[in-house]
Amino acid sequence: MPLLEVRRVSKSFEGFQALSDVSLAVEEGSLYALMGPNGAGKTTLFNVITGRYTLDAGRVLFANQDISHTPTHRIIHYGIGVSFQRAIPFPSMTVLENVALAVLALDRKTRNFAHPLLSYADAAERAEEIISWVGLDDLKRQLTAALPQGDLKRVDIAIALASKPRLLLLDEPLAGLSRAERAQMVGFIRELLRSLGTTLLFTEHDTEAVLQLAGRIMVLHRGSVLAEGTPNEIRSHPQVQEAFLGREA
Amino acid sequence: MRTKLAVAAVVLAVFPWFLHDYGLQVAIQALVLGVFAMSFNLLFRNTGLLSFGHAACFGAAGYTTALLVSKLRWSFAATLPLALVAAALVALVIGFFSVRLTKIYFTMLTLAFSQMLWAVAHKWYGFTGGDNGITGLLPPGLLGNPKGLYYASLVALVLVSGIIYIVRRSPAGYTLRAVRDNPARAEAIGISAFEYMVAAFVLSGTLSGLAGFLHVAWQHSAFPDLLYWTTSAEVIIAVILGGSAEFFGPAIGAVVLVVLEAVVRSHTQYWPLALGMVLLAMVLFFPSGVISLFQRRQREEVPRAAA
Numbered sequence: 001m002p003l004l005e006v007r008r009v010s011k012s013f014e015g016f017q018a019l020s021d022v023s024l025a026v027e028e029g030s031l032y033a034l035m036g037p038n039g040a041g042k043t044t045l046f047n048v049i050t051g052r053y054t055l056d057a058g059r060v061l062f063a064n065q066d067i068s069h070t071p072t073h074r075i076i077h078y079g080i081g082v083s084f085q086r087a088i089p090f091p092s093m094t095v096l097e098n099v100a101l102a103v104l105a106l107d108r109k110t111r112n113f114a115h116p117l118l119s120y121a122d123a124a125e126r127a128e129e130i131i132s133w134v135g136l137d138d139l140k141r142q143l144t145a146a147l148p149q150g151d152l153k154r155v156d157i158a159i160a161l162a163s164k165p166r167l168l169l170l171d172e173p174l175a176g177l178s179r180a181e182r183a184q185m186v187g188f189i190r191e192l193l194r195s196l197g198t199t200l201l202f203t204e205h206d207t208e209a210v211l212q213l214a215g216r217i218m219v220l221h222r223g224s225v226l227a228e229g230t231p232n233e234i235r236s237h238p239q240v241q242e243a244f245l246g247r248e249a
Numbered sequence: 250m251r252t253k254l255a256v257a258a259v260v261l262a263v264f265p266w267f268l269h270d271y272g273l274q275v276a277i278q279a280l281v282l283g284v285f286a287m288s289f290n291l292l293f294r295n296t297g298l299l300s301f302g303h304a305a306c307f308g309a310a311g312y313t314t315a316l317l318v319s320k321l322r323w324s325f326a327a328t329l330p331l332a333l334v335a336a337a338l339v340a341l342v343i344g345f346f347s348v349r350l351t352k353i354y355f356t357m358l359t360l361a362f363s364q365m366l367w368a369v370a371h372k373w374y375g376f377t378g379g380d381n382g383i384t385g386l387l388p389p390g391l392l393g394n395p396k397g398l399y400y401a402s403l404v405a406l407v408l409v410s411g412i413i414y415i416v417r418r419s420p421a422g423y424t425l426r427a428v429r430d431n432p433a434r435a436e437a438i439g440i441s442a443f444e445y446m447v448a449a450f451v452l453s454g455t456l457s458g459l460a461g462f463l464h465v466a467w468q469h470s471a472f473p474d475l476l477y478w479t480t481s482a483e484v485i486i487a488v489i490l491g492g493s494a495e496f497f498g499p500a501i502g503a504v505v506l507v508v509l510e511a512v513v514r515s516h517t518q519y520w521p522l523a524l525g526m527v528l529l530a531m532v533l534f535f536p537s538g539v540i541s542l543f544q545r546r547q548r549e550e551v552p553r554a555a556a
Contacts (some may be wrong), residue, residue, distance in 0.1 A: 050437065076439040084437075090430040093423065101423045110420040110440065113448075117423050125446040156434075163438055 003028040003199050004049070004080075004167055009058030009071040011048055018044040019223045021058075026167065026201050026216075031193055033214035034203045035234075042203040043085070046169050049201075050075050050082055062167070063212035076106060081165030081169065085172040085203075087156035091145035095136055095155050098144055102162035127162060134158045134188075150181040161196070167194065170202035173239075174209055182206070186213060211235060219243075252423065264412075265399045273395045279507040280402035281463045284409050286487040286499035291413050292449050294493050296423040299352075300450070301481050302343055302359030303457050305366045308476030310336040311457030315383040315471035325388035329462055330342070336458020337451055339366070344450030348443065360478060366477060367476035382472035392466045402463050409456050414496070416452065425449050457484075470485035490531055492538020505539055 002025035011019040019041045026032045034042045047053045049060055051072045059068045059113060062078050070078070074203045096118070103123040104110050109249045118124050131140050134154045139147065144155055160168055173189060174182045187210055192198045206211045210217060211231045219226040219240050234240055265273055289303050310332035317331060318522040323374040343362045347355050370377045377383065391397035416422045427435040435442060465471050474480065483506070491502020513523045535541050 052433075052436075071441070072436040073439050073441040076437065082437040086436065088431055089434060090423075090427045092426050092430055097423060101420065103428055104420050105424070105439040108439075110424045110445075113416050113419045113421040113452075115420070116418040117420050120420070159434070159438060 002026055003063060004137065004201065005061040006045070007059045007061065009045070009048055009060065010056045011044055011053055012056055017223050019048065022220070022223070022225055023058075024218055024225075024228070028166070028199050029193065029197060030199060030215040031189070031213055032201045033165055033210045033217045034201070034220060035205075035207065035210055035217055036226070038219035041223040041224070042220055043171060043232075045220070045225075046082070046171055046203070049077050049169065050080065050137075074141060076163045076165070078166070079166035080169065081160035081163045081167070082169045083153070083156045083160045083171065083173065085175055087149070087152040089144050089152065089155050090157055091143065094141050094143055095131060095158070096124070096127055096140040099158050100124050100153055102159045104164045130158050130161050134161070134227075144151050149176045150178065150184075153177065153185065157188075157192075161198075167196060167199045167201060170200060172203055172205065174204055174206050182209065189213060250470070261403055265396050270395065271345075272399060273399060275507060275511045277395065277399050277402055277467050278461075279504045280399065281460050281467060282483070282487055282503035282507055283330050284402065284405050284463065285457055285460035285484050286491070286503045287406065287409050287413060287497075288460060289484045289492050290454035290488050290499040291416065291456065293488065295417065295422060295429065296348075296446055296449050297429040298348065298450070299356050299485070300347075300359045300453075301356045301478065301485070301544035302347075302361075302363035303454065303484055304476050304478065304480035305343060305359075305363035306336040306340050306454035306457040307364065307461035307480060308370065308471075308473075309339040310461035311465040311471045311475045312377065312383075314462050314464050314465045315386055316377070318386050319383050325386070325392050325466060326390075329459075332462045333458045336461065338459075340451045340454020341447070344454070345445045348446035350451060360481070363481060364478060367473055367478075370476050371473040373391045377471075377473070380473055382470050384470040385480045386465065387469070388466045388469070398463070398467055402464075405459050405463060406517075409459065410497070410500070412452075412456065421445060421448070428443065441495055486528065489528065490539055494537055495540045498538050498540050501540055502538060503530040 004026040006022060006024045009019055009022050022041070023130070032160065034045065036042055036079060043209055044053065048055060051070050057066055059066055061067065062080060063135065065078065067075065069079055100117060100123050103126050104120060109120065131137060134157060136154055136158065139151060144152065147155065154236065177185060187199065190213065193200060214231060217231060217234045218228045219234060220245065226243065227234055227240045264276065268276060289300065292298055292300055312324070313332040313335040314328040317328040318325055345361055347358045350358055371380055373379065387393055392401060424440055424445050427440060428445065432442060461475060464475065486500040487506045488499045489502065490505050491500065492498035508535060509527065512519055513520045
């Protein structure tokens with residue numbers, strides 16, 4: 001039984017068909033990638049899964065529960081975390097505060113108006129662990145507003161990990177990173193699956209990185225599924241070759 | 250910071266003994282506006298929501314006190330709890346309907362609510378006295394004596410500042426700023442913004458009610474002006490003058506505004522012209538408030554997420 005199942009989902013905006021009849025299944029413990037040009041529907045699909053957009057048709061199941069109409073702020077309590085394409089966490093806070101807040105939000109302890117955030121020792125401790133895990137120990141007291149994009153992506157992923165997700169949605173984790181940062185991030189994503197067992201669903205423009213990383217790939221084109229399969233199947237898929245891998249074929 | 254605070258506390262504590270009666274009146278006015286501005290900024294600073302309706306909370310508390318004293322002969326101080334409850338209820342209603350809206354729509358709706366309350370106070374002669382207001386409210390004891398009222402207002406300012414300081418550091422305070430900084434990110438970690446924003450509005454409105462109560466004690470009267478949009482504008486101007494990003498910015502802005510008005514008015518009748526020029530200069534040259542004139546250190550900005 002897959003961890004995440006999207007069944008025949010459609011979504012349109014004022015006549016523009018952003019997704020039509022898209023289905024996918026992500027097995028627990030796998031790396032699943034969504035590919036396609038801008039406007040293919042990758043981010044729309046993310047937003048459908050996280051409840052940001054309501055569905056026109058179809059269902060979204062997570063661990064066998066129907067989450068099709070769950071509001072975004074509850075999604076995390078099912079175990080779905082998100083890291084955004086343009087990682088701008090909470091810039092007015094330090095890295096530690098960013099992550100500690102996410103820990104407290106998961107535990108539903110944010111309603112308190114009286115005690116200092118960092119006086120929640122458990123939360124602060126867990127936040128520190130996660131921050132070391134993503135390798136930002138030296139920066140934990142820095143305001144995130146001052147950090148470069150590469151570090152911000154890590155902060156954003158640390159925030160997502162604070163919510164202990166079973167499934168992590170990563171929207172273009174490599175976008176805006178330098179070559180060296182990309183290589184690091186690819187290793188980091190592998191490590192997420194290997195040592196934390198986090199299932200990953202990600203979108204990415206960088207075809208080579210996707211073919212390297214993903215266990216399965218879906219190629220979207222104008223809101224529809226163009227191809228779906230293992231990296232080898234995708235590599236040799238005629239329509240995909242024509243549309244995206246032209247140069248390499 | 251501690252030393253600065255200690256110096257400020259000592260200065261403020263001995264200050265009234267060096268003032269003429271008029272000076273003391275100006276000082277009280279500045280403190281009351283300071284309480285109001287700090288309370289207003291609790292909402293503005295932490296949520297980014299610019300309320301143009303805080304006069305409603307300020308005035309609701311003021312009128313509650315005035316009505317209880319004039320109609321039911323309550324003692325002045327005894328009206329404070331109900332005055333705060335009235336401010337809280339008004340804030341709850343306005344907040345509940347307004348915080349869902351963003352930016353200008355939020356601002357306009359808060360303005361509309363407060364103008365409705367103003368219209369009621371202005372026209373309901375039988376109950377509120379209409380534009381004749383409610384006058385002759387002489388608070389007995391401490392609140393009736395200018396020095397006593399000065400110290401009461403000072404205590405209120407300290408109290409409100411303390412509450413704001415505590416809230417700012419709490420998980421709820423961080424949650425509010427998380428929603429302000431990046432609403433999509435906040436939702437994704439499990440935060441539902443609505444209830445926090447309503448709570449912040451209610452707290453901000455209730456504390457504004459404390460200022461409204463003090464204002465009535467100071468003026469010995471309540472007029473529809475308390476609820477008029479110009480009262481909301483005045484508090485916003487104080488916050489702009491002082492700088493919303495600094496903790497005591499709003500209080501300092503209130504002092505600057507009130508003292509400036511007193512000085513300008515004693516020389517000319519063109520106070521609004523002078524105010525306009527000062528505001529223009531502030532917005533163009535010192536957008537982070539007068540406090541930025543005294544310090545180089547850059548505090549956290551109010552960044553907005555683009556995603």
